[in-house]
Amino acid sequence: MDKKKQTGFGTHAMYVRIGLVLVLLMSCAMAVYARGSQSGQSASSAASTTRGGELRIGITSEPATLDPLSSANTADGRSILFNVYEGLVKPSTNGGFLPAVAESYAVEQAGLVYNFKLRAGVKFHDGTTLTAEDVVFTLNKAVEARFSGFTQIAKVEALSDGSAERVLVTLNEPNVEFLPYLTLGIVPRNNPDREAKPLGTGPYSIASYTTQQSLILEKNPYYWQAGIPHLDKITYVFAADSDALLTALQGGNIDGATVTGALVDQLSLSQFDLVQSTSNAVQMLALNNALEPLNDVRVRKALNYAVDVQEIIDIAFYGRGTPSGSPIIPGLSQYYETSLSNPYPVNIDTARSLLAEAGYPDGFPLEITVPSNYTMHVDTAQVLVNQLAKIGVKATIRQVDWATWLTDVYRGRQYQATVISLDTSFLSPRGFLDRYRSNASSNFISFQDATFDQIYGEAITEVDEAKRTALYKESQRIISDNAASVYIQDIVEFKAFRKGFAGFVSYPLYVFDVSTIYRTR
Numbered sequence: 001m002d003k004k005k006q007t008g009f010g011t012h013a014m015y016v017r018i019g020l021v022l023v024l025l026m027s028c029a030m031a032v033y034a035r036g037s038q039s040g041q042s043a044s045s046a047a048s049t050t051r052g053g054e055l056r057i058g059i060t061s062e063p064a065t066l067d068p069l070s071s072a073n074t075a076d077g078r079s080i081l082f083n084v085y086e087g088l089v090k091p092s093t094n095g096g097f098l099p100a101v102a103e104s105y106a107v108e109q110a111g112l113v114y115n116f117k118l119r120a121g122v123k124f125h126d127g128t129t130l131t132a133e134d135v136v137f138t139l140n141k142a143v144e145a146r147f148s149g150f151t152q153i154a155k156v157e158a159l160s161d162g163s164a165e166r167v168l169v170t171l172n173e174p175n176v177e178f179l180p181y182l183t184l185g186i187v188p189r190n191n192p193d194r195e196a197k198p199l200g201t202g203p204y205s206i207a208s209y210t211t212q213q214s215l216i217l218e219k220n221p222y223y224w225q226a227g228i229p230h231l232d233k234i235t236y237v238f239a240a241d242s243d244a245l246l247t248a249l250q251g252g253n254i255d256g257a258t259v260t261g262a263l264v265d266q267l268s269l270s271q272f273d274l275v276q277s278t279s280n281a282v283q284m285l286a287l288n289n290a291l292e293p294l295n296d297v298r299v300r301k302a303l304n305y306a307v308d309v310q311e312i313i314d315i316a317f318y319g320r321g322t323p324s325g326s327p328i329i330p331g332l333s334q335y336y337e338t339s340l341s342n343p344y345p346v347n348i349d350t351a352r353s354l355l356a357e358a359g360y361p362d363g364f365p366l367e368i369t370v371p372s373n374y375t376m377h378v379d380t381a382q383v384l385v386n387q388l389a390k391i392g393v394k395a396t397i398r399q400v401d402w403a404t405w406l407t408d409v410y411r412g413r414q415y416q417a418t419v420i421s422l423d424t425s426f427l428s429p430r431g432f433l434d435r436y437r438s439n440a441s442s443n444f445i446s447f448q449d450a451t452f453d454q455i456y457g458e459a460i461t462e463v464d465e466a467k468r469t470a471l472y473k474e475s476q477r478i479i480s481d482n483a484a485s486v487y488i489q490d491i492v493e494f495k496a497f498r499k500g501f502a503g504f505v506s507y508p509l510y511v512f513d514v515s516t517i518y519r520t521r
Helices: 075-081 132-144 179-183 242-251 261-266 297-306 309-316 348-357 375-389 402-411 429-436 450-459 465-481
Strands: 054-059 089-091 097-099 102-108 113-118 153-160 165-171 204-210 214-219 233-238 256-259 272-278 282-287 365-371 394-400 417-422 486-490 492-498
Touching (some): 054 075, 054 242, 089 179, 097 102, 113 132, 113 179, 132 153, 242 256, 242 261, 282 297, 297 348, 297 375, 309 486, 365 375, 365 402, 375 417, 394 402
Parallel strands (some): 054 233, 054 256, 365 394, 365 417
Antiparallel strands (some): 102 113, 113 165, 153 165, 214 233, 282 417
């Protein structure tokens, strides 16, 4: 692979790409071009499919890494690598599981043992055959790196029953929610430089990567699933920000992109098809709980009472959005605590009173750091500046590039407040709540609460589903009662495609499956 330069950042996260086995009722109806088979293409649409061709997709952030056994990735990076790597299982469009590298699986001994029968003849992008030893190597590497969830593994074994290879994963204790972690991309055990030579089993392989320009995927000729992918080539074009994406779409330099807010209305429906969904992420005004005056819960509550979420949605997103009020998305309906849809209704008098009680009757200065490549977050910050001024908080906006945001805010925690959307690689309450543990490396808001640690700890070990659900909801209420941050919305977004492309399917998480897309002319 031709790759000129790579960057990365280190947090103990992983590419677990899956939803729980539950039906997720998304708060916003999703329009899709085609649904049906595992590949996302219905039988009725197959006749109009034109094989081959290229799709150019614009994105605003580059992958932080190409190695699924390295560090955390950007949302765009995870979306790209979903098409390159596959785990033992992978997500379905309804939030369930589909066998991938594994042909079938069984959960045994009440969740203590996960037994996988491997699919015969699966090959990596270089043509070598995947074996049970590759799976064992991959999972053990994740255990050694202490990836979230993988510390539960007691042992991983390669077995053979004479007719097929098997992999047995035994946990330290039963966990009926462990399957989502096993979407981690399987890699060859004898490839020491995975960053320079990324090899997966997915429908596309990485052909080249030129930083600040593009990343190119090519069709995998060895892919195990017949009929997909449809396109020969996918080119991801990196854009500076959302406005640059719009210019590239209108100018014909790209064929597709994710657009939000005012950008949606600037696209001609005679030229583009728009597919509506939600971002499956919580947009928030994140507050650094370790810094004065934000280390005072009264100050954090005052900011919550001052923020008008609906006004943000109306002004910055043209009325399109789903208020959250919780650290998890409303679309995770089984676990979402509905009482938190509006936990701090706008009340300027209450906000001012809380500030005065905390010793800030005249307010205080607040710097909001925002990644400049996300126009939607910059627009949100501008509305917040005006809203917070009503309680005497003199907010200013500091725009930084994505790399600086990762260094200063996410890793360094050198910031007061930031506007960002937090998603998860696997659609489970754990993906949203785990970062609030006092000792979590991803706890960049420095939230510390012993009661939360206890209740959340009970939730992730509880076997009874009803009790586990109740504990997850109580965990959300604790975060809200402490006003850890200001939780705004799950952003409504649109996938824009130039006329002549179809086949896009929506998933209830970040996934952008390009293998299902095809040309219609």
